[in-house]
Structure formats: structure tokens, C-alpha cells
Amino acid sequence: MQRRFFLKSGSASAVALALAACGGGGGGGGGGADSSAGATGSSLATGASTTRNAASGPNSYPFGSRLDAYVAGVLPTSASKDQMDAAVRSSYDAWKAHGLVDVPTVSGGKALRFGTSGDYLTVSEGMGYAMLITVLMAGHDPQARNLFDGLLKTVRARPAYSIPAGNGGQYLMDWRLTIDGSSTDAAGGGWNAMDGDLDIAMALLMADRQWGSTGTWNYRQEGINTINALKSWNMKPDGTTKGMSTANVSRTSDYMISHFRAFKRATGDSLWDLAVDRAYWLVNYMQNTYSPNCGLMPDFIVQTDTSTPIPSPGYMGDFVATEGYYYANAQRNPWRYATDYVTSGDSRWADVCTKLVNFIQRDTNGNPAIISAGYHLDGAAMDRSxxxxxxxxxMLCGAMVNGQFQTFLNSLWNWNAGNFTTDYYDSELQLLPMIVASGNWWNP
Incomplete structure (x- = not known):
């Protein structure tokens, strides 16, 4: 069970809400690159050009086109590009058929179903995943834009109403909706979850590149509106993400580095440069201070207002005991961090991932199937059942940062392609990394 706590109008008081998630859900919200590429292994180039394609219009970046070459990292060599594309298409089709549903209370609205039973239809985290996936799969799925617009319609119909308009609440999403798609005080309470809104903002910028912004929605402006709201509500002036029960709690899986870079390009706001640097400092400090032999990092970091932050002792972020472990939130980090490395070449994130993947490869002897469901920061496994x-x-993305992991990377690709699930959260944490590992990620 994951619990999310949110600040009321920036104060220290909080509202507690519980989220039972398949595989762990993660919650909450609100908070100078080295261009060395230096990796070895399979070809770094995955497309025709290293220059970001600036064209906008109908499917300007169709799935499989690989218009932007990755600038660093390695790709799986156990499958060809065509084979990887086929695996992604098949997985997407299964994901779409199982997960995307109509929203009863939003005419034309779509949602990514949170589960097959229970009181809740969706969470903003899932809406962000679904928007990223659909914009990336345009060109394979002729309905991608219609689906994206249906998801966006739901996002904007269900704003974070407890956040003042002056802080951009109308451009952030209520983090959890009831089974009929309504917002209620007993469900999401009108508070946002930073991870969901970060992905929503990124997907909107990607939609502008993919389809342009002259149709029903001005995707670019909607994205900038959400970026500015995130800055107002979820960020400190020094670039630290903030939120949950106090402003000095920060979740490591909110460090979406390639998103931050895209936000800087879209707005020109130097805060997002600070966010990249601050995220690296915090993660590097956690690895070196609390997990020097394993390179692990906790779900949550606390005391971020000091020079000596610590892993959460528990009950300060999602309000569970496991917040100081590499677990249901931090498990997303290799995907987020390595995605930035292969597209930016910022070697700091290769270093972070190399420390982590070295340990996981050693811990499992290169067998993905026996990765633990979580780890204490000293490397003790939590659950191998x-x-x-x-x-x-x-972890598939994490292994892309260095050619020394080529064999492990191949095993990770083969395992994910052969063991794809449609269960919420796990499904998205396979499909999005598979898109990245196949060379099909791109930035707006």
C-alpha cells in the first residue's frame, strides 16, 4: 500500500489518502550537463540524425522512424530493430486493449484503468503514462491522437481543485478519481501528484512536436501552463522537488531529468537547469553515503533543506515504512535517469546507473527473473518470491548506459519482451522502458 500526503495551500497540514497499487504505486508531489558519451558496445546511433527534428504536424515522429539518434549508451543486440519494434507494437496493443477505458462522467474522456476492481478508476500517474505512450505510438496506432485527446480531456476536467488558482491548480490534475471518474474529497481530495503532472506536461510538449498545436488543443500552451504550475506548487527555488507532508521531503522518482531539460527548452526558465543539478547532487549523495557498495537510492529523501539529507525513516512521504528502501517508487529511477543519458550524454547519470546496475547484475548473476521486488540500501533483498x-x-534502461552490461541488457530485453503483463503499473514500467531500449524515445 502506498499513501500520499499533500500540502494544503503550501502549509504543513496534510490530507492522508491510501492507494492500493499492483506492484506498488508511488505517490505524492510537491519538486550544467557533462556531454561526455563514453559508452562502448552496440552502435550508439539509432536514427538518421543527431539533431532534434523540429517539424510539427500529423505524425511528425511516427513510431519506428528513429529520427533522433541517441547520443550515448548501447542498445540490445539480442533482437533486431524490426524485432524490437514488433515486440513493442504487440505489447502496446495488449496494453491498450486492457487498460484504456471511457470515463462515465466526462463525455469523450478516456482514462488508463487503475485496476479491474475497487473504488477508483484512475490516478494522475497513470494518465501521464498513458499520454506518453499514446503520443509515442502514433504512426502505429491510427487512433493515437484521438486517444491522447480523450485522456487530456479527462485531465483538464478533473483539476487539483484544492490547490489555489494562483498556484496553477487548474493546470494540475486531481491525483485520484472515483470509479465513475469523479473528483471527491474522499478520493484525491483535489491535490496533485507531481509524477503524474510531470509526465502530463512532457507528453503535451511531445504532442506539439508530433501533431502541432493548431487543432482542438493548443498542446504547447497547455504543457507550458502545467510546467509553470509545477514550478509554483511543487518546486523550491533551488530546483529541489518538494511536498508530501513537508516541503523538505523529496521523492527520487520525481527526478525526471529529460523532462526538466524539455521544460527549460519550452520556457527558457533556468529553474529546470537547477532541477537537473539538484537531483544529481541528492542521488549521488544517497549512493555514496548510504549505499556505497550497491549504488541504491531510497524512495524518499528527507531533510533536503540541510547539507546532510537522509533516506526517509518512514511515514514521511507515502506514509509507509518502506520509504527509505529501493522499492516501489525508486524502482522507476533507472528508466528515468538512463533515458536522459542516452539522449543528452550527461555522464553523471551514466555514473549513477552504472553503480546501481553493477550491483543488480552481481546480485542476480545476470538473471532478470530473480531481481528482488525491493532492496534495503545495504543490498539485502526484500522479496524474491x-x-x-x-x-x-x-532496469532494462539502466543497463543501456555502458557496454559492460551488454549481456545483461540482452537478457533484460528478452525477459521483458517474453513476459509482458497488462496489470497496471507493472505494465507501464515495462512498455515505456521497452520503447526507450528499442531506440524509439525522443524529446520535444
Missing amino acids: YSPEGMIGP
């Missing part, structure tokens, strides 16, 4: 798709999927 099953193969956790949501943990194994993001």
Missing part, C-alpha cells in the same frame, strides 16, 4: 515486472522493466 516472484518476478517483479515493475522492477525488471526499468
